[in-house]
Amino acid sequence: MRTARRISQVFFLLSFLWLVWRTTYPYDSLIPADLFLRASALVAVTTILTSRSLVPQVLLGLLVLALTVPLGRAFCGWVCPLGTTLEVVRKVSSSKRKAPRKTPSTRWRWGKFAILVGILVSAVLGTQLLWPFDPVVLLTRTASVALYPLFTAAVSGLLGLVARVPFLEGAAYRGYALLYSAWFPLKQPPFHLVELFFVLLVLILALEKASRRFWCRNLCPLGALLGFFSQFRVLHREVDENCSACGLCKARCRMNAVEDDYVTTSAVECIACGECVSVCAPRATHYALRKPVRSGTVDLDRRRFIGATVAGVATVGLLGVGFVDRGRRASVIRPPGALPEADFLDRCIRCQECVKVCSSTGGCLQPSLWESGLVGLWTPVARPREGYCEYNCNLCGQVCPTGAIHRLPLEVKQLTKIGLAFFDKSRCIPWYRGEDCLVCEEHCPVPDKAIRFDEHTVRRPDGSEALVKLPYVVEELCIGCGICVTKCPVVGQGGIFLTSANEQRWPGSESLSQ
C-alpha cells in the first residue's frame, strides 16, 4: 500500500509541475492547465458560495468532495501536490540518523478548522478569502511565478557558462534552440513579488521542522474541509487481534490520527496513506470497507467556532471599507474578459495561471500589490510599461480555473476594450521635441489603427520649424492592449500611458460590434 501511495504521490506531483510548465504559449488544452486547481474542493465550495451560482469549471472539486465521503481524506495522502512536496522536502532535508520520534502535539488541530470556518463565513457573505490558504493555489502560485523563473534563469545561466567555453559554444546554442522549441520562454519576464511568494512557501516547508505535516494537520483549510466530510467514511483503518501493541503505527502516523490504544483512528485526520499498514510487523493493520459509523472529532469547540466566525465577518467588513483612491483605481487594468470588479475580486483565487501564461506571449499581467486595495492583493493587473496584451491571444481566460476571466473567443477578445491609451504630450517625442517617432502607431495592432497622426509644422525647442507627424489616439478603436506603452522609446515613464477608461467587463453591458 505504501508503495502504491508513493507512486501515486510522485505521479501527481510530477503532473502538477508538468501542468505548471505547460501553462504557456503555444497552449494545448488537451489536459487543462488548471486541472489541479479545479480539483481543490475548497476552491469549488468557496467559488460556488461566493458567486451563489454553480460555476461549471469547479465541478471536479465537488466530485473530489463527494469521493471524500466514502474514502476519507485520501486526497491529502495520495494526490495533494503540497503534501507530497512537504514529504519530499522532509526526506531530502532530514538527517539519516533517525532521532527518536516524539509524537507531534494535537493541540493546534483546531487551527485548520478555524481558518476553514473563517473562509466559509466570508464566502457566504460574498467575499472570497481562500486564496492565501488553499494548498493547491499557493503551490501553483509559487511554482508559476517564483520557482519557474528561478528554474529558467538557472538553466539559461548554465548554458551561458557553457557557451563561454570555445569548443562548446555550438553545443550550448543548440541547447538553447532545443529548449526554446520545447516551451521555454524566450524572454522570461521577472514577476512582481516573487520573493514574497518564495518566502511564504519556504515558511510552510520550514514548519516541517517543527513537526511532520504541520501544515496539513494544523493549518490547511482544504484538509479541514475534506476531514469534515470524512467523518462517515466507509474506507477505514482496522486492527485485528494480532496487534502486538508495539506502537510503531502511532509513531509513524504522519497525521497523528492513531489513538493511544493503537486501534482507534480519527476518521477526520487519517489520510489513508497506508504507512501504518506497511510498518505493522504482525500484519495486524489493514484498510477495509465497513458500515459508515461516525468516528473522530472535528477539533473546533464552540468558543473557537464563534471566534472564527467573528474573524471572518470582521475581515469581510474591513476589506469592504478599504479605501482605494480614484487615481489608483483607474490604473488597474484587468485581463480581457474579466468579470466586473467586485465579482472579479471574489472569483479570482490569485493562482497566477493567467500571469504565467501571459508571460509567454505579451507579458503584461503581473500580480498586484496595493493597486486595487488590500482586497485585491495578488490579483492580475496589466503593467503595460513591462508588457502588453497580445492582440492574437486569449489564453488568460482559457487557463482561469474559476471563470474570473471569461473565456473570450479570439474575435471577441480583439474587440474587447481593457483600457484606453492617452498621450502625455510633455513626454511624447513628436509633441515635445518636434521630431518624428511613431513607434506606437507602428505597433498598434488594431487593423484600422487606433493611433493615427496629423502632419503639422511645429516650432522645435531650438526655435526652428519642422513638419512633424503628431500622433493621437482614436478613442473608439483603442482596446487598451498597451503595446504602445510597452514599446514607447522614451526613457522611464513613456510618452503614452493607459487608464481603465472605457474598459468592458464581462458579461459586457454593451455589444461588441465594430
Added chain:
Amino acid sequence: MSAFVRRGDVVLVKPNMAWDRLPEHAANTDPEVVAEIVRLCMEAGARKVKVLDRTCNEARRCYLRSGIQKAAEKEGAEVPFVLEQRFVKMSIPEGEELKSWLFYRDAMEADVLINVPVLKSHSVSGLTIGLKNLMGILGGDRGQLHHRFDKKIVDINTVVRPQLTLLDATRVLLRNGPQGGNLRDVQQMDTVVAGVDRVAVDAYGALLFGRDPAQLGFLVEAQRRGLGTLDVKRLRVEKVTLSA
C-alpha cells in the same frame, strides 16, 4: 544563385517575420518566397542556411504564424530564435547619427547575407522595404531609431552589406503598415524584385507602390552616401514573366 552562394558557404536569409500575422496579411515576407530562396541556396551548395528575424511580437508566435519557420525548415534551413546574448556592439565608422549599435552575430559572420523584405506602407519612412528590413538584425531599443530615421537607417546600412536583395511584392500592404490586419489593405502583385544594388531595388519597389523614390528621405540619403542609385531608369532591368 550560384553567382552569390559558393559551395560550403553559410548563408543568412533575412525575411521580414516581425509580426504575429498570417501570410495573407502581407505584414511578413511570403513563406513560399523564403522557402524558394532556401532551396536555391541549398542547390548552390550552401553548408548551412539560417533564417531569422528579431521580431516585434513574441518570437514564437511570429515564426509560427508567418508560416516562414515551417516552410524554411522544410527546405532544410535552420530557423533559430534570436537570442539577446548573441548581439555584439559594433562601431559604425561612417555613421552620421549612430556611432555604434548592437548587431546580431550570425548576420555579421555569415558568408552571404540575403535580404528578403516585403513591400509595405510605413508611417515613419513612408515605405518599409530593404534598407529598413535590416533593422531585424539589430539589438537594443530599436524604437530609438525612429526619430531621425532616414539618417540612422542609412548609418546601419553602411555596416551591414547584403550581397543580394530580393524584394517580395507577392502581396503588398498598401495601408496601415507595417502590420496591417485588414485583407482589404492588401493588394496581390505577384512580383519579386531581385538586385545587387539595394537602393535600386528599394526604388523599384517604391515605383511598384506608386511612389516617387526621390520623395523618400531614406533613399535620397542612401544615394547621397553612395550605397546605390535610385535612378531606376538608368539600370538594366530584366523582366521575367512566369506563367502560373
